[in-house]
Amino acid sequence: MLNPLVDTRDVKFVIFELLEVDKMTKYAEFADFDHDTFDATIDLAEQMAVEVFYPTAEEGDKIGVKWDPVTKAVKIPEIFKPALDQYYAAGFMGLTDHPEDGGMGMPNLIGAAASEYVCAANYCLGMYPGLSHGCMEMLFTHATEEQKRMYGDKIMSGEWGGTMCLTEPEAGSDVGNLKTKAVKQADGTYKITGQKIFISLGENDYYKNMVHPVLARIEGDPKGTKGISIFIVPKYLVNADGSVGKFNDVTCSGVEHKMGIHGQATSQLAFGDNGNCIGYIMGEERQGMKIMFQMMNFARNGVAVQGHGNASAAYMHAVTYARNRYQGADVTQMLNPDAPLVTISKHPDVKRMLLWMKSHLEGQRILCYFLFKNIDMTHVSTDAAEKAEAQGLVEILTPICKAGCTDKGVEITSMAMQTYGGYGFCKDYPIVRYMSDSKILAIWEGTNGIQSMDLTMRKILMNKDQFNYKAMTKRMHETVAKAKGIVEDKYLDLLTEGLKELDEIIDA
Amino acid sequence: MLKQQMATGKFLNLFMHATPLQEAMYMIAIAWCHVWSMTVTIPKMKELVGEAKGADRDAILNDNADAAYYTGKTLASQFYLGSEFPKFFGRARAIKFNEGAPIKASDPVFTGALVE
Numbered sequence: 001m002l003n004p005l006v007d008t009r010d011v012k013f014v015i016f017e018l019l020e021v022d023k024m025t026k027y028a029e030f031a032d033f034d035h036d037t038f039d040a041t042i043d044l045a046e047q048m049a050v051e052v053f054y055p056t057a058e059e060g061d062k063i064g065v066k067w068d069p070v071t072k073a074v075k076i077p078e079i080f081k082p083a084l085d086q087y088y089a090a091g092f093m094g095l096t097d098h099p100e101d102g103g104m105g106m107p108n109l110i111g112a113a114a115s116e117y118v119c120a121a122n123y124c125l126g127m128y129p130g131l132s133h134g135c136m137e138m139l140f141t142h143a144t145e146e147q148k149r150m151y152g153d154k155i156m157s158g159e160w161g162g163t164m165c166l167t168e169p170e171a172g173s174d175v176g177n178l179k180t181k182a183v184k185q186a187d188g189t190y191k192i193t194g195q196k197i198f199i200s201l202g203e204n205d206y207y208k209n210m211v212h213p214v215l216a217r218i219e220g221d222p223k224g225t226k227g228i229s230i231f232i233v234p235k236y237l238v239n240a241d242g243s244v245g246k247f248n249d250v251t252c253s254g255v256e257h258k259m260g261i262h263g264q265a266t267s268q269l270a271f272g273d274n275g276n277c278i279g280y281i282m283g284e285e286r287q288g289m290k291i292m293f294q295m296m297n298f299a300r301n302g303v304a305v306q307g308h309g310n311a312s313a314a315y316m317h318a319v320t321y322a323r324n325r326y327q328g329a330d331v332t333q334m335l336n337p338d339a340p341l342v343t344i345s346k347h348p349d350v351k352r353m354l355l356w357m358k359s360h361l362e363g364q365r366i367l368c369y370f371l372f373k374n375i376d377m378t379h380v381s382t383d384a385a386e387k388a389e390a391q392g393l394v395e396i397l398t399p400i401c402k403a404g405c406t407d408k409g410v411e412i413t414s415m416a417m418q419t420y421g422g423y424g425f426c427k428d429y430p431i432v433r434y435m436s437d438s439k440i441l442a443i444w445e446g447t448n449g450i451q452s453m454d455l456t457m458r459k460i461l462m463n464k465d466q467f468n469y470k471a472m473t474k475r476m477h478e479t480v481a482k483a484k485g486i487v488e489d490k491y492l493d494l495l496t497e498g499l500k501e502l503d504e505i506i507d508a
Numbered sequence: 509m510l511k512q513q514m515a516t517g518k519f520l521n522l523f524m525h526a527t528p529l530q531e532a533m534y535m536i537a538i539a540w541c542h543v544w545s546m547t548v549t550i551p552k553m554k555e556l557v558g559e560a561k562g563a564d565r566d567a568i569l570n571d572n573a574d575a576a577y578y579t580g581k582t583l584a585s586q587f588y589l590g591s592e593f594p595k596f597f598g599r600a601r602a603i604k605f606n607e608g609a610p611i612k613a614s615d616p617v618f619t620g621a622l623v624e
Contacts, residue, residue, distance in 0.1 A: 009577050017548055359588035362581065363538035366545060397537070404534030452526035455533065461514045461522070476540045479547070487546045491589045495543055498536050498593065501600040505529065506510050 003050055004320060005120035005313045010362055011042060011113050014369050021109055021373075027380040030107055038110055041095070045114035048090060052083045053121035060125060060263035061433050065204075067255040067267075074203040074252055074265045080125050081206055088158030092118075093129055101140050101148070102156045112305055112372035116365070119309025120316075124261040124437065128161065128207075130302060131200050135162025135213055138295040142283045143232065150238055151211045161207035164295065165196040165214040165233075165269065173450055175289070176225040180216040180271065182279060192216055192233055192279040193272035195253075198444070202267030203235075203252035209244050210235040213295075214271065214279060215288050230288035231279030233271060249276040260436030297398055300445050301371060304401035307409030307441040308364045314416035314434035315357040321420055321429075322350055344419075353419050357412050364405050371397045392471035396459045399451035406441040407448055413438040460506065469506060473499055509604060520611045528603050535596040542585035549585065553578040 015021050015038065022035045060077040067074050087093070096111035097103025118126040136155040139148055139162075154160040171178040180194025192214060196202075202210070212233040221227035237245040249272050256266040271277045283291050322345035329339035330346055344350045374397070377390035413435040417424035424431045442448045460469050476499055480492050510529070513521045556575035557568055569576040615623050 009573075010581070013548075013577075013581070018545060355584055355587045356592070358580070359542070359584040359592060360538065362545070362584055363541045363588060366541035367537055370541070399530065400533050400537055403530050404537070407531075408534070448530070449527060452530035453523060455530050456510070456522055456526040461510060466511075472537075476536070479540060479544045483543050483547045486550050487543055491543065491546075491586065494589055494593055495536070495539050498539060498596050498600075501597065502532065502536060504509065505532075505600060505603050 003046060004316050005049055005054060006046070006117055006309070006316065007312070008042070008046055010365060011116065012039070014365050015042070015109065015113055018366060019109060019369055019373050021107060024107055024109070024373075024376065024380070029105060029380045033106065038106075041106065041110055042113055044090065045092070045117040048087065048092065049117035049121035052086050053118060053125055056080055056083050056125055056263075057122040057433065058430065060122065061260075062262075064262035065255055065265045067203075067252065069254075072203070072251045072253070073205060074255055074267060076128075076204050076206055076265055077263045080128070080263060083122075083125060084128055084158065084206060087118075087129055093133060093158060094156055097137070097140070097156070102153060108372040108375045109369055112301075112369050115302065115305045116309045116312065116368075119306045120313040122263075123306045123310055124264045126306075127261075127264055128201050128204070129158070131164065132158075132160075132162040132207075134295050134299050134302070135164060135211055137298065138164075138213055138282070138291065139211075139232070141294065142291050147232060147280065147282070150242065151232060151234070154209070154242070155211060159207070160209040160211055161201055161204065162211045163199050163202055163213070164292065164299075165199055165202075165212050166292065167198045168194065168196055173447060175215065176223070176228070178215060178217065178228065180214065182216040182218045182229060182231060184218060185278075190216075190218070190231055190279045190281065191272060191275065192231060192277045193275070196269045196271070198256060199267045199269050201265050202269045203255075204265045209238075210250075212250065212269070212271075213282060213292070215292060216279070218285055221286060225289045227286060228288040229285045230282045230291050232282050233277065233279040237278065248278055249274050258440070260433070260438070260440060296445065298375075300398050300402040300451070301368070301375070303441055303445045304364075304368050304371075304405040307402075307406035307438065308361065308368055310434055310438055310441070311357075311364075311405075311409040311412035311416075312361055314413040314431055314438075315354075315361055317430060317434075318357065318416035318419040319345075319354060321423075322354060325420075327421075350419060353415050357415050360408050360412060364401075364408070367397065368401050368405065371401055388467075389471045392463075392468040393475070395463070396455070396468035396472050399455040399459060402445065403442070403448035403451035403455075406438075410435075410438045410442060466506065473502070509606070521606065521608070524608070524610050525603050525606075528599055532596055532599040532603065535593060535599065539589055539593040539596070542588045546582060546585045549578045549581040553582050 021038055024030050025033055056079045059079045063077045065074055065076050094103030095114055096106050096108050099105045132155050136152050139152040155162050166175055168178050182190040182192055184190055214231045214233045215228050216231055217227050218229055234248055235250045237248050239245040251270045251273060252267045253270045254268045323343055325344045326341040327344050330342050333339035374390040374393045378387055381387040417431045417435055420429060420431055423429055460466060480496055483492055510522060556572060557565055557579060560568055569579055
């Protein structure tokens with residue numbers, strides 16, 4: 001299959017040759033799978049990406065979403081809908097979820113690869129099931145059994161969608177400053193009032209109902225993050241038989257007009273403008289931040305893959321362009337007017353640009369997949385020390401991958417545009433879209449500045465005995481030892497020297 | 509250095525260093541991934557390409573997708589370590605230099621006009 005998005009050979013190298021996913025079938029959770037199942041899943045993800053998602057990207061971006069100020073409804077690009085139907089029908093929604101919740105139970109490592117394809121093909125479209133999945137996972141982890149079945153199962157099937165509602169006009173990075181209010185009712189439910197902004201897929205005409213996990217402060221609870229609770233707020237209330245009931249006073253007051261991801265319904269939502277919005281507590285009161293951040297941490301890893309996948313597509317397009325664009329003679333014959341033209345991929349500076357993008361992307365692929373493999377290990381390992389180390393690696397690599405892959409994702413898409421020359425700046429070529437779509441990833445899900453503070457403070461300095469940091473650097477030293485005699489010393493010495501420098505920065 | 513700043517309550521310095529540290533850690537993590545990758549790609553490349561050089565090597569790469577793949581991966585890893593990763597040391601040096609200008613920069617200093 002001609003794949004203009006992701007280097008599948010490299011995906012399979014990382015999964016099978018480097019991270020050895022086949023060995024994970026020794027764990028009971030993955031015992032039903034084998035090499036062929038994993039391989040076929042990756043092939044299916046590639047096919048879904050190339051044949052179903054990718055063809056929607058250009059039109060979806062051009063048409064964008066439309067908000068009707070009278071009905072307050074939002075129309076998403078029509079071309080997205082059959083693609084979403086096929087995504088759900090192929091079972092990708094529950095690829096890594098527990099079979100008890102209707103999932104297939106595959107390793108997150110395989111899920112990361114599938115996700116890379118989706119993100120490279122059209123991450124703006126992938127966010128509809130992607131965000132819904134985050135909401136569903138939160139329900140499966142923290143909601144009551146009744147809530148799981150009432151809301152989670154419908155999200156798994158694709159009938160309903162899910163969001164996460166944190167941001168408000170005055171509460172962005174400072175979530176603790178939120179104003180959305182919850183008032184407890186005699187029947188145990190809560191009346192919700194407030195405004196949320198930047199809510200991905202908040203209002204749309206694909207899902208029959210939307211489930212909004214909403215951060216709010218119960219009347220009388222303390223200021224700051226400690227006083228925040230989380231509520232399940234459906235757009236339509238749900239009848240006892242599971243069918244969609246009456247409107248729950250959740251209206252869309254507009255959509256954001258953005259630099260990129262035009263097909264994404266980034267909504268402003270008003271809860272309880274008419275005093276009739278009902279919310280149901282998820283977990284316990286004042287545990288909202290804890291619950292939301294469990295989801296958020298996983299979502300941050302997803303954003304790393306979004307940044308990586310989007311940049312991968314830009315790179316793959318740039319490679320194809322460079323291999324086919326004739327311009328100038330070979331530099332060794334640049335003074336010969338009769339010298340034949342060569343493709344720009346023959347020019348040393350273009351080779352450098354391509355190798356620069358390739359080297360970052362291939363490093364990122366290993367790092368991101370390794371992170372997801374460690375998420376798996378935190379679930380399946382029966383060895384306490386191994387499990388603790390995996391948890392430490394997940395904690396420290398989450399901000400590194402989120403910030404690193406998205407910041408570098410912007411630079412990679414920029415370099416891909418540079419490879420095209422002037423044509424890259426024109427909308428006739430897709431690089432403009434990749435570049436426009438790249439920037440938001442460095443901003444949302446906790447800006448990269450916040451990732452850096454999280455890494456420095458919580459993940460390293462406030463982490464007992466710097467366990468996370470030591471777990472990571474221990475792996476690095478082990479790799480250097482293993483590479484002796486295979487990799488030239490001059491490269492190994494650089495890494496060893498770098499580790500020494502890093503130790504001095506942290507410890508000295 | 510950072511642990512000491514933490515112990516002595518120099519939190520502004522820590523926040524000032526946070527992004528450079530994150531960038532440096534991304535660089536070293538990617539460098540590590542490339543070394544790890546080469547433990548597999550170099551033996552495979554040697555097996556498929558042998559000692560062939562120049563036109564002989566190109567002939568093999570044009571003909572054999574695996575040979576081209578493992579060679580490309582090895583070159584990308586070498587490029588990262590030799591050309592990109594050295595930037596890490598500049599970043600590390602900058603953190604250690606502990607330049608405090610951002611801490612001293614208050615609102616009025618960012619433009620030539622007074623803050624309204």
